[in-house]
Amino acid sequence: MLIKVNGKEIDVADGSTIQDVIDETNAPYTPGSIICLIKGKKELEKNITKYKIKTTQGSIIIELVDDEEAKPIIDVWKNQYEDFTDLSIRWSTSTEVSIGPIVTDLEPTHDEFKYYEGDVVLSLSSFSNESTHLILLKENTTNIYGVPPFNKGIFARIIGGKKTLNELTDDDVVTSIEPIIERSTTTDSASVSDLSTVLEEGNELFTYISFEIDEKSPICVEHLFSIIKDNRIKVNFDSNSFIGFYELQGIDKPKENTTQRVRGTITIRNEGNGVGRMYVYRENRVLTPNHTTVGKITAGMEIIDIAKKDDFITVKSEQQRLLLLSKSQGDAGKILAEAGIEHIREGVTDDDAIIVEQSPRHTIDIINEGKVVTKAISPNELCEIKFVDNAPRSVKYFKLISGLLENPIGKIKVHFAVPGMHITIFEGNKKLAKGLIPENNPTDVVNECEIGITNMSSKTAGLIGVRFEPNREFGPTAESFNATNIVGKMVANTDGLEDKKEGVVVYVRESMS
Numbered sequence: 277m278l279i280k281v282n283g284k285e286i287d288v289a290d291g292s293t294i295q296d297v298i299d300e301t302n303a304p305y306t307p308g309s310i311i312c313l314i315k316g317k318k319e320l321e322k323n324i325t326k327y328k329i330k331t332t333q334g335s336i337i338i339e340l341v342d343d344e345e346a347k348p349i350i351d352v353w354k355n356q357y358e359d360f361t362d363l364s365i366r367w368s369t370s371t372e373v374s375i376g377p378i379v380t381d382l383e384p385t386h387d388e389f390k391y392y393e394g395d396v397v398l399s400l401s402s403f404s405n406e407s408t409h410l411i412l413l414k415e416n417t418t419n420i421y422g423v424p425p426f427n428k429g430i431f432a433r434i435i436g437g438k439k440t441l442n443e444l445t446d447d448d449v450v451t452s453i454e455p456i457i458e459r460s461t462t463t464d465s466a467s468v469s470d471l472s473t474v475l476e477e478g479n480e481l482f483t484y485i486s487f488e489i490d491e492k493s494p495i496c497v498e499h500l501f502s503i504i505k506d507n508r509i510k511v512n513f514d515s516n517s518f519i520g521f522y523e524l525q526g527i528d529k530p531k532e533n534t535t536q537r538v539r540g541t542i543t544i545r546n547e548g549n550g551v552g553r554m555y556v557y558r559e560n561r562v563l564t565p566n567h568t569t570v571g572k573i574t575a576g577m578e579i580i581d582i583a584k585k586d587d588f589i590t591v592k593s594e595q596q597r598l599l600l601l602s603k604s605q606g607d608a609g610k611i612l613a614e615a616g617i618e619h620i621r622e623g624v625t626d627d628d629a630i631i632v633e634q635s636p637r638h639t640i641d642i643i644n645e646g647k648v649v650t651k652a653i654s655p656n657e658l659c660e661i662k663f664v665d666n667a668p669r670s671v672k673y674f675k676l677i678s679g680l681l682e683n684p685i686g687k688i689k690v691h692f693a694v695p696g697m698h699i700t701i702f703e704g705n706k707k708l709a710k711g712l713i714p715e716n717n718p719t720d721v722v723n724e725c726e727i728g729i730t731n732m733s734s735k736t737a738g739l740i741g742v743r744f745e746p747n748r749e750f751g752p753t754a755e756s757f758n759a760t761n762i763v764g765k766m767v768a769n770t771d772g773l774e775d776k777k778e779g780v781v782v783y784v785r786e787s788m789s
Contacts, residue, residue, distance in 0.1 A: 280480040295471035304484040306508040309590040312578040313466040314480040326456035337436035346427035376409030384422035396432035484590035485576030492533035494640035496544040501597040502682035517559040527552040543567035602684035618647035660768035660787040667716035670761040702740040709738030728752035734759040
């Protein structure tokens with residue numbers, strides 16, 4: 277049986293499941309993500325209300341009328357609109373443009389009717405269904421068009437391209453007619469996650485979304501890449517006009533390129549409430565300087581249309597992210613060689629050294645410059661942290677301060693270190709620490725290598741600390757237990773950490789063990 281997978285028609289065995297088809301076609305898909313299932317073309321097109329008529333002069337957009345009386349003509353149009361493709365403009369007058377003929381099964385009337393500018397009519401010229409024409413009205417008129425006995429033959433209105441309409445002559449041709457896919461087109465389609473669902477002839481599957489990046493927004497594009505985890509993103513909000521991804525909200529981003537937010541545009545909010553949020557638009561929205569454009573969906577809008585809060589969506593970028601942090605110098609060299617990028621090693625240059633910094637930082641800048649410098653350290657110099665689950669605000673604060681929210685390698689700078697105290701305190705951010713309510717306070721003891729943050733009950737809120745021996749009185753930032761939030765524990769490569777001097781940068785990454 278014939279089905280479509282991500283827009284491509286394939287022949288599969290009867291009784292095939294979604295999983296069978298994914299395996300057979302190697303369609304991009306991350307387990308747990310949603311899939312859009314459309315029963316077939318007719319199922320999709322039943323909700324389409326707008327069509328773009330492309331001509332050699334430009335495009336005209338028509339919208340079907342919402343009138344039950346016109347339904348028989350609308351059905352004919354939906355079944356046969358492609359028949360008008362490659363036909364010439366039959367005639368063009370000051371009042372109308374005619375395209376055709378095609379053959380339909382409509383029957384004509386001989387009545388005269390009043391028509392208005394913008395009306396779109398199916399007319400049976402010479403009262404013959406073998407000479408059915410598409411009439412687009414430029415001006416008000418009264419005429420006998422041999423229309424069928426439904427709504428005076430009117431089935432649509434012109435909503436765009438009137439300038440093109442006025443420029444058409446009988447030398448012009450209709451090059452194509454395309455349904456305009458909007459969110460309302462696919463909202464009746466099924467969102468499925470059960471891969472054992474059995475498919476039927478004519479079904480269409482969409483398993484992922486892909487996007488192209490906006491090269492004029494290098495910093496915010498990197499923010500977009502950071503939101504994608506394990507080749508998927510999680511929907512945090514959905515509305516009629518957009519879906520939102522809020523995992524990295526609160527991270528300030530600059531104003532870069534701003535464009536019209538047309539359907540499929542991806543933006544990052546750069547100012548105001550919700551800074552750092554990402555949006556994908558289902559419908560057109562007006563331009564605003566508070567949203568930086570970072571890309572545009574190039575495939576899978578059907579999934580965007582049906583996605584709901586808490587759904588996961590599989591993502592495939594048309595541009596590989598050149599994030600080298602946490603990779604070895606050797607592995608990075610192979611990746612860059614394949615991309616045609618010059619690789620300059622600094623710090624520890626051995627193949628197994630771990631990259632902790634790169635310059636340029638952003639994918640677009642690396643591509644534009646054609647080279648990147650990677651600074652690496654020995655694997656035994658990279659501290660690993662196991663975070664707790666019961667201090668979400670404090671953990672997010674630590675990751676924000678260190679850079680771990682957006683990158684696999686973070687860094688913290690020593691703020692205070694006194695030999696013999698068995699404690700090291702790192703710099704924080706008072707502004708960002710305002711929301712650090714007490715959570716996961718220690719009770720009896722702070723254990724060796726536990727990491728604490730001073731919460732908002734103290735004037736030094738935001739400081740980060742670690743103790744290197746147990747203490748039953750004070751937390752890792754030398755505060756009382758009730759002013760201390762425990763966020764995790766350093767679980768690897770802590771030797772020599774308490775001997776670090778003020779101003780020294782310590783590199784960290786999250787332990788996955």
